[in-house]
Amino acid sequence: MGTTTxxxxxxxxxxxxxxxxxGVEAVxxxxxxxxEQVYGCxxxxxxxxxxxxxxxxxxxxxxxxxxGTGSVLQSDxxxxxxxxxxxxxxxxxxxxxxxxxxxxxIEVAAFLQGxxxxxxxxxGTAELARELALPIxxxxxxLRLQEWLSDRKxxxxxxxxxxxxEFGEEATAEPTADDPEAxxxxxxxxxxxxxxxxxxxxxxxxxxxxxxxxxxDSAMPAGNYATEIAGVSCTGIGEDIIxxxxxxxxxxxxxxxxxxxxxxxxxMAEAALRDRDLGAIGLDRRGAIAWGKCSEVLxxxxxxxxxxxxxxxxxxxxxxxxx
Ligand code: GLY
Numbered sequence: 001m002g003t004t005t006x007x008x009x010x011x012x013x014x015x016x017x018x019x020x021x022x023g024v025e026a027v028x029x030x031x032x033x034x035x036e037q038v039y040g041c042x043x044x045x046x047x048x049x050x051x052x053x054x055x056x057x058x059x060x061x062x063x064x065x066x067x068g069t070g071s072v073l074q075s076d077x078x079x080x081x082x083x084x085x086x087x088x089x090x091x092x093x094x095x096x097x098x099x100x101x102x103x104x105x106i107e108v109a110a111f112l113q114g115x116x117x118x119x120x121x122x123x124g125t126a127e128l129a130r131e132l133a134l135p136i137x138x139x140x141x142x143l144r145l146q147e148w149l150s151d152r153k154x155x156x157x158x159x160x161x162x163x164x165x166e167f168g169e170e171a172t173a174e175p176t177a178d179d180p181e182a183x184x185x186x187x188x189x190x191x192x193x194x195x196x197x198x199x200x201x202x203x204x205x206x207x208x209x210x211x212x213x214x215x216x217d218s219a220m221p222a223g224n225y226a227t228e229i230a231g232v233s234c235t236g237i238g239e240d241i242i243x244x245x246x247x248x249x250x251x252x253x254x255x256x257x258x259x260x261x262x263x264x265x266x267x268m269a270e271a272a273l274r275d276r277d278l279g280a281i282g283l284d285r286r287g288a289i290a291w292g293k294c295s296e297v298l299x300x301x302x303x304x305x306x307x308x309x310x311x312x313x314x315x316x317x318x319x320x321x322x323x
Pocket of ligand 1 (some may be wrong): 068185186203206207215216218234235236237238239241294
């Protein structure tokens with residue numbers, strides 16, 4: 001262990017409600033259990049990158065979150081997952097976009113850290129999974145299948161209504177407002193280790209009901225970014241996060257001298273002005289932890305070294321905070 005006090009912050013998305021996940025106390029227990037395991041990893045000498053991979057794996061394996069097992073289905077009923085890992089000390093990004101039938105997309109992103117080609121799309125991810133002999137895994141859960149079936153019914157009714165109202169014009173297939181994930185589910189982990197190194201990881205099943213080939217923010221620097229100075233992982237509607245270039249913007253503002261909390265406040269206020277639906281978590285090398293959201297809820301929890309905290313009961317709408 002080095003001289004820095006390790007810090008950890010994780011998120012399980014920015015949904016519209018906690019009810020579908022068992023309520024506040026159940027989500028708090030779940031997130032605290034994972035944040036403690038990640039903290040134990042860095043306290044045991046694990047690097048920031050190792051701890052981020054562990055945290056993302058645990059969150060991907062939890063079916064209540066939209067990443068890995070429990071990912072939402074796309075418009076054609078298939079699950080395609082994306083994940084990214086950024087090693088802040090090396091300032092090196094790697095990721096996988098729209099991979100199928102793998103258990104932990106973050107492990108593909110982790111493998112790619114050491115490769116010449118560091119971001120792979122669907123076909124490349126399938127080839128690599130075969131080369132690495134990753135076991136075939138079906139991430140589908142009953143709940144996600146039921147959500148997709150109900151979305152499909154609503155979408156069909158909406159298309160019919162739209163066709164009747166505007167003959168010849170096709171409606172878009174956005175997720176419905178009453179869908180508990182409604183396009184915002186993602187998981188993310190940001191860690192500062194005992195040597196002062198930062199890493200960030202983000203993983204998602206995507207927006208849900210999106211058209212084939214849609215690319216999520218999670219495997220872009222807009223959704224996951226880290227340098228030696230700060231790291232950020234985002235959640236929310238991918239298109240909103242990309243338009244704000246949110247993770248990179250907060251990290252770069254911090255690198256340019258703005259305190260992390262102020263970088264979050266400025267970036268979130270700008271996003272709120274444009275009516276975005278998103279959230280983000282982050283930390284910096286001085287040990288500051290921060291978060292922000294313009295969504296209804298942000299499912300985040302953190303470990304400061306002497307206490308655990310979370311963002312589960314923040315009021316609806318624009319909120320930022322720090323620890
Ligand atoms: N933020 C996850 C997505 O939109 O794909």
